[in-house]
Amino acid sequence: MDVIETLKTLWNDSGFQSFFVDGGWKNLIMIAVSCLLLYLGIVKKFEPLLLVGIAFGCLLVNLSYFGPGSSDALYHLDLWDNFLDPEHENYHSYGAIMSHGGLLDILYIGVKAGIYPSLIFMGVGAMTDFGPLISNPKSLILGAAAQMGVFLAFFGAICLGFTGQEAASIGIIGGADGPTAIFLTTRLAPHLLGAIAIAAYSYMALIPMIQPPIMRALTTEKERQVKMEQSRTVSKTEKIIFPIIVAMFVILLLPSTAPLVGCLMLGNLWRECGVTERLSDTVQNALMNIVTVFLGISVGATTAASRFLSLETIKIVALGLAAFCFSTVGGLLVGKLMYKLSGGKINPLIGSAGVSAVPMAARVSQMEGQKANPKNFLLMHAMGPNVAGVIGSAIAAGFLLAVFK
Amino acid sequence: MVDITTLAATEAVTEAATEKGDKLSIGEAAVTAIFGYSVVFAGLLVLMIVLYCTGAYFKSKEAKQKADSAAEKTAAPAAAPAPAAAQKLAPGSAGHVKLFDVPDKEAAMIMAIVADKMQKPLNELHFISIKEVK
Structure with missing residues (x-):
């Protein structure tokens, strides 16, 4: 055995050697980024259920993928590039991915096919009580208003030189809805998925820091102190009929929303109908956890250094923040309008909850309302716009998908 | 690599x-x-x-x-004035106990449960009527 030759082979096969070849240093930066994301997820508790998985997926891909020759990588960007290239023999071939891909390539098929986001929506539906929205349908207007950031960020992205498909994917960050952002991006601009998913989930975690200054700037002390009347009690029959009506209406309006809205409403029907408690329990807990594991790690895998470290990522991060802020502004402005029209009966703070991010945004409305008036309980009133925002962002995604697919 | x-x-x-x-x-x-x-x-x-x-x-x-x-x-x-008269008595009504839509076996069971819960002998209790709440 030639020891020197064996050592050379081991060195050439090792990942350490790859850091010193062309572009390998970028992987080192991404490894540092993944450690930062792990810190934010574990220590600062920023959306830990997803961010820890995303960060570790990011770490794994940047430890194993250094370019198209990385045969032992867990995720292969080049395979997915071939998958998307109409000229290539493996165009839209899941078989090629299964044959040549690594573990994360195979898990990523669930993202690419839109399975994980839809199943997450099913779990969200099973966990959501739409009662506050049914008792106060005006909440839907606030949910619509809070999609302003989606379309302003879309416009901003076009101004910064992104294509229509990329701009649509960036804009949807403003919907503050991770599964919707992933669903739309995998269909329109899969090469931006890593940056968009990380931006969306990071900003959702930062809602308690992003929204309050905007809420205080746009509302007066008097408006924030408004105590809202208790909403009517919603009957069981109404709660059962609601998901059926919404599914029929929204899917007929925008068929491209069928996977998201269909799964959201099916999950909710299981919750409310009272005869499928086992299914509702499974979807809310076991299935949701399993899908979260797969979704987090496979989305993190898309952050390979050669793709992620670019000026585009910085632009996406900035546009994502702007989208969140403008969505909050949109909800608050319409909330103020409702305050005026209702003669001061509606607290405009509930408008900011229209950015989905259930239930974080509603909690922020509650906290700000209670700061202004300790006797104020806005949580249930804010849950209406909050869940309306989920439907609103799905409609916005459906519109963008219909226009740009 | x-x-x-x-x-x-x-x-x-x-x-x-x-x-x-x-x-x-x-x-x-x-x-x-x-x-x-x-x-x-x-x-x-x-x-x-x-x-x-x-x-x-x-x-x-x-x-x-x-x-x-x-x-x-x-x-x-x-x-x-005549609520009981208007309602038809269920079969099994006996003595002072009037049963409305309650079979006699169920009535006996209910009386036994009540006696047990109250820790009183059944013959010390006086039941007036038992009616199924619909």
């Missing part, structure tokens, strides 16, 4: 993927954004109207049910 010669090819594919989408003019983008925002508003506005209609239907149904039960309650005192 790394085939450097193919890196350039990957970057070319990346660029192609980036270029694949349509470049929109700022005017087109503004129209798309306004139109999209309007579609979201219109969709949720119509949904709101549908919810108001279903809500109104259920509220009126609930109000009707309340009115019916209130009417029953007000009618009850008027018919008070």
Whole structure:
């Protein structure tokens, strides 16, 4: 055995050697980024259920993928590039991915096919009580208003030189809805998925820091102190009929929303109908956890250094923040309008909850309302716009998908 | 481990993927954004109207049910002098105990449970009537 030759082979096969070849240093930066994301997820508790998985997926891909020759990588960007290239023999071939891909390539098929986001929506539906929205349908207007950031960020992205498909994917960050952002991006601009998913989930975690200054700037002390009347009690029959009506209406309006809205409403029907408690329990807990594991790690895998470290990522991060802020502004402005029209009966703070991010945004409305008036309980009133925002962002995604697919 | 010669090819594919989408003019983008925002508003506005209609239907149904039960309650005192006579006694009614829609075996079981819960002998308790609440 030639020891020197064996050592050379081991060195050439090792990942350490790859850091010193062309572009390998970028992987080192991404490894540092993944450690930062792990810190934010574990220590600062920023959306830990997803961010820890995303960060570790990011770490794994940047430890194993250094370019198209990385045969032992867990995720292969080049395979997915071939998958998307109409000229290539493996165009839209899941078989090629299964044959040549690594573990994360195979898990990523669930993202690419839109399975994980839809199943997450099913779990969200099973966990959501739409009662506050049914008792106060005006909440839907606030949910619509809070999609302003989606379309302003879309416009901003076009101004910064992104294509229509990329701009649509960036804009949807403003919907503050991770599964919707992933669903739309995998269909329109899969090469931006890593940056968009990380931006969306990071900003959702930062809602308690992003929204309050905007809420205080746009509302007066008097408006924030408004105590809202208790909403009517919603009957069981109404709660059962609601998901059926919404599914029929929204899917007929925008068929491209069928996977998201269909799964959201099916999950909710299981919750409310009272005869499928086992299914509702499974979807809310076991299935949701399993899908979260797969979704987090496979989305993190898309952050390979050669793709992620670019000026585009910085632009996406900035546009994502702007989208969140403008969505909050949109909800608050319409909330103020409702305050005026209702003669001061509606607290405009509930408008900011229209950015989905259930239930974080509603909690922020509650906290700000209670700061202004300790006797104020806005949580249930804010849950209406909050869940309306989920439907609103799905409609916005459906519109963008219909226009740009 | 790394085939450097193919890196350039990957970057070319990346660029192609980036270029694949349509470049929109700022005017087109503004129209798309306004139109999209309007579609979201219109969709949720119509949904709101549908919810108001279903809500109104259920509220009126609930109000009707309340009115019916209130009417029953007000009618009850008027018919008070002969309430028991109006209702048919169930088979098994004996002595002072009157059973309404309750089989005698169930009545015996209920009396036994009540006696057990109260820790009193059954012969010290006086049952007047047992009626199934529907």
